[in-house]
Amino acid sequence: xxLLASRPAAVDRRLRALPLAGLIGAGLTAVVVATWATxxxxxxxxxxxxxxxxxxxxxxxxxxxxxxxxxxxxxxxxKLLGFDHPEATEPAASRARRWAVYSAVVWAFxxxxxxxxxxxxxxxxxxxxxxxxxxxxxxxxGLVVSAAAATLSAAIGMFAVRFxxxxxxxxxxxxxxxxxxxxxxxxxxxxxxxxxxxxxxxELHVIGAALWTGGLLAVALLxxxxxxxxxxxxxxxxxxxxWALLVVAASGLFSGxxxxxxxxxxxxxxxxxxxxxxxxxxVKGLLAGVIALLGANIRFRLLPGVVAxxxxxxxxxxxxxxxxxxxxxxxAVVITRTGG
Amino acid sequence: MRKVTLTRPGLTLPIVRFLTVPLxxxxxxxxxxxxxxxxxxxxxxxxxxxxxxxxxRVTLTFDQPVRPDFAKLALTGPDGGRYxxxxxxxxxxxxxxxxxxxxxxxxxxxxxIVSNDGHPVTGTIRFTYTPNGAGxxxxxxxxxxxxxxxxxxxxxxxxxxGWVWGLLVFALLLLALSTWVLHRHESRPxxxxxxxxxxxxxxx
Numbered sequence: 001x002x003l004l005a006s007r008p009a010a011v012d013r014r015l016r017a018l019p020l021a022g023l024i025g026a027g028l029t030a031v032v033v034a035t036w037a038t039x040x041x042x043x044x045x046x047x048x049x050x051x052x053x054x055x056x057x058x059x060x061x062x063x064x065x066x067x068x069x070x071x072x073x074x075x076x077x078x079k080l081l082g083f084d085h086p087e088a089t090e091p092a093a094s095r096a097r098r099w100a101v102y103s104a105v106v107w108a109f110x111x112x113x114x115x116x117x118x119x120x121x122x123x124x125x126x127x128x129x130x131x132x133x134x135x136x137x138x139x140x141x142g143l144v145v146s147a148a149a150a151t152l153s154a155a156i157g158m159f160a161v162r163f164x165x166x167x168x169x170x171x172x173x174x175x176x177x178x179x180x181x182x183x184x185x186x187x188x189x190x191x192x193x194x195x196x197x198x199x200x201x202x203e204l205h206v207i208g209a210a211l212w213t214g215g216l217l218a219v220a221l222l223x224x225x226x227x228x229x230x231x232x233x234x235x236x237x238x239x240x241x242x243w244a245l246l247v248v249a250a251s252g253l254f255s256g257x258x259x260x261x262x263x264x265x266x267x268x269x270x271x272x273x274x275x276x277x278x279x280x281x282x283v284k285g286l287l288a289g290v291i292a293l294l295g296a297n298i299r300f301r302l303l304p305g306v307v308a309x310x311x312x313x314x315x316x317x318x319x320x321x322x323x324x325x326x327x328x329x330x331x332a333v334v335i336t337r338t339g340g
Numbered sequence: 341m342r343k344v345t346l347t348r349p350g351l352t353l354p355i356v357r358f359l360t361v362p363l364x365x366x367x368x369x370x371x372x373x374x375x376x377x378x379x380x381x382x383x384x385x386x387x388x389x390x391x392x393x394x395x396x397r398v399t400l401t402f403d404q405p406v407r408p409d410f411a412k413l414a415l416t417g418p419d420g421g422r423y424x425x426x427x428x429x430x431x432x433x434x435x436x437x438x439x440x441x442x443x444x445x446x447x448x449x450x451x452x453i454v455s456n457d458g459h460p461v462t463g464t465i466r467f468t469y470t471p472n473g474a475g476x477x478x479x480x481x482x483x484x485x486x487x488x489x490x491x492x493x494x495x496x497x498x499x500x501x502g503w504v505w506g507l508l509v510f511a512l513l514l515l516a517l518s519t520w521v522l523h524r525h526e527s528r529p530x531x532x533x534x535x536x537x538x539x540x541x542x543x544x
Contacts, residue, residue, distance in 0.1 A: 045416040046462075131503070
């Protein structure tokens with residue numbers, strides 16, 4: 001950290017984007033590798049959508065997920081900063097408001113691109129008929145609702161940019177979180193008995209992951225350089241992150257195992273290693289373990305120093321944790337395509 | 341003092357975390373559950389790798405009802421010709437009638453359906469056809485009537501939903517506009533230095 005402090009400001013500013021770069025880079029890598037590894041044999045004699053759709057769709061979905069979590073995290077940041085010392089927190093809060101609008105725009109755009117590519121995947125033999133796809137298939141409606149919610153989020157964010165924290169942070173978090181909900185609901189089957197419970201687990205999983213990853217990213221991007229603000233904010237985030245971790249782990253395990261149990265083709269314990277879906281669940285469980293360790297490292301090793309306003313390696317460790325989270329997000333995108 | 345407040349939750353949380361995992365595992369194992377999210381092929385007639393001497397129709401059986409609108413099936417012969425005739429979907433069974441097969445050899449079925457969750461599910465089945473007597477093709481297939489209650493798979497007509505395209509264009513314009521406005525908002529105070537933005541001055 002003394003090294004970081006002695007670097008020129010330009011280098012320091014570039015390093016500050018490292019958490020975001022780690023998240024996106026790792027996510028893209030995981031998406032491409034996992035998609036390639038689980039690519040099904042093309043059906044003989046039928047037209048296929050081609051690599052642009054096969055790889056483009058997961059990438060667009062990853063961009064959607066990451067942009068959504070960034071929006072949630074940046075909307076959440078004012079709540080974490082608190083409103084007692086506006087003169088100290090306003091620079092960071094105003095940057096968070098502006099970036100939240102940009103990420104909401106990227107989110108909406110990614111949702112629209114995903115709709116187009118999903119339609120192309122379903123009807124590979126002709127130019128994608130998006131209206132037909134949206135009309136006939138639930139996940140198309142989910143993507144459109146997600147795009148609409150992202151646009152709403154961007155609109156509320158614009159008001160927040162103009163009028164500052166007078167636009168309640170709760171409203172912004174609520175709008176962004178609302179945009180997370182339609183995709184798990186429509187991306188899955190609706191014809192079985194435990195559907196409701198499974199849906200609740202999915203929604204909790206998505207919300208928990210977005211609050212946690214987004215919150216960490218917002219703190220790492222905007223506060224890591226300011227020891228005073230970080231010391232005030234990180235304990236609040238840490239409490240939230242602990243709960244989010246519990247929720248995400250429990251709901252993820254539930255959904256993954258239920259899905260494997262329900263698969264009629266392969267019996268359960270074997271399906272963990274013999275099916276693509278099972279392997280991805282194992283990989284994600286492993287990543288969750290690593291993330292929990294990294295989170296524990298920040299909470300128990302670094303947090304006392306951060307609270308004492310001592311220089312710590314928080315930025316570096318946060319970047320590492322976000323990189324692993326990016327891997328988990330990438331694998332998650334492919335999981336929903338192979339079985340969930 | 342600060343240290344105590346920080347480490348106390350840490351002592352209990354790992355225990356909770358370690359209990360959660362086996363509990364959820366146990367709960368998940370104990371629940372008897374039907375059906376799955378993705379449609380899965382349960383069986384086919386002819387089966388993959390089978391040898392048949394007579395072929396009227398190809399039947400694929402899935403674990404859940406299949407959407408008739410996006411189901412596709414291709415039967416390709418050893419000569420590269422296509423021999424599937426009509427496709428019908430009835431609940432979880434997809435049936436394709438077959439044109440008279442000209443010769444023995446390895447035939448390939450390629451199929452694609454759209455799962456309930458909107459993801460396409462695809463597969464390929466290979467089987468060998470060895471006709472009983474040479475020159476006596478099992479030509480009855482072409483006249484086979486679809487089973488009663490079956491839904492003929494319609495080729496989805498181009499929908500008249502131009503409004504979705506309009507909505508897409510509108511959304512893109514809106515997004516571009518907000519980005520542009522935001523960008524201007526961001527750069528204006530910097531360029532203006534300490535002077536307030538124009539609209540504030542006109543109001544004042």
